[in-house]
Amino acid sequence: MRVMILAHESPGDFAQRDDQEKSATYMGEWYAYSGAMKEAGVMLKGAALEQPSTATVVSVRNGVRKVEDGPFPDTKEQLGGFFVIEAPDMTKAVEWASKCPSEKTGFVDVRAIPDYGQDE
Secondary structure: OEEEEEEEEOHHHHHHHHOOOOHHHHHHHHHHHHHHHHHHOOEEEEEEOOOHHHOEEEEEEOOEEEEEEOOOOOOOOEEEEEEEEEOOOHHHHHHHHOOOHHHOOOEEEEEEOOOOOOOO
């Protein structure tokens, strides 16, 4: 089964990315995590996302499109990146998600990707 791991990070986590003294250690955890998934043969895709301040939010209300600088979440944590993995079941996917560095200060959303018979 294909599963998406959505890694949510705190504002402090995002700040570490750009901090010259902390970036190597912080990003090293992410490289180790993605490297372990690649080595295990489960990672299909993955990427970090830019700072939340670079987001654009598009919404449509009553047929009117609204484009705003974003993001506008209800939580302090922001989507920081994603991984698409191949796992035998949700239990194994959750095991991989529990090793995600954002588990320390943010949270991880784990969702199965349905197979609707469409090519990727």
